[in-house]
Amino acid sequence: MKRENYLALSIIFFLATTLSVQAQNFLPGFNGFSKKKTTYVHLEDGTTTEGNLKGFNYKKGLIKAIYIKDASENKVKIEPKDIVFMYLPPSKLAKLNNFGKFITDAQQWKNKDLDQNLFKEGYTFFEKSEVQIKKKTQTLMVQLVNPDFSNKIKVYQDPFAGETASIGIGPLKAGGIAKSYYVKKDGEKVAIRLKKKNYEEEFKEFFGDCPAMIEKYSDGIKWSEFAKHIYEYTNECN
Structure with a gap:
């Protein structure tokens, strides 16, 4: 078999395998974002601020404030208390680092309450939540990684989480998952780190x-099956 044919079949197999289990997968968490594509911040007063990202303030890797250059070229600081949710475009490098998972993003984001067009362009979704950081509670922006099945438990990216070992070569890797997430059950206000x-x-x-x-999992509980x-x-x- 020619090398190019083997590579093509390998990619097809990889995509088919990924798509077959995508309904039960978390979306990848991103830590790098584009400053060239438009960021969309939906505010508590019902308005939306659009512009290029300028930067963040962080608390334990989670967003404490966001800076946007608006249509008037002004640098605007927006805090979570004023935000409901926002869409951020990952940087090209962040997309490349998440190649194996990112390629199925558009198919996974099927929540009708979210903007499908932005997700097809590769945007990520953040929402405001209270988060327990050690013994204190902070209001921060967190990335939702289970949009299709989040009505009972919301799972958010932990930017400081390490990953389990992955298998594969180059960008076609699988198996590496985060070692921690922030989670919030329906009816609770505060997300805790699991x-x-x-x-x-x-x-x-x-x-x-x-x-x-x-009863089903009494004989074995695996972190790899958390999603x-x-x-x-x-x-x-x-």
């Missing part, structure tokens, strides 16, 4: 209101 090392012992408390899941657990809890538990 870590891989604590997942097995916290599983029963986290999903304890769904006896079927506790699957959230998906099943959302779609199969009352």
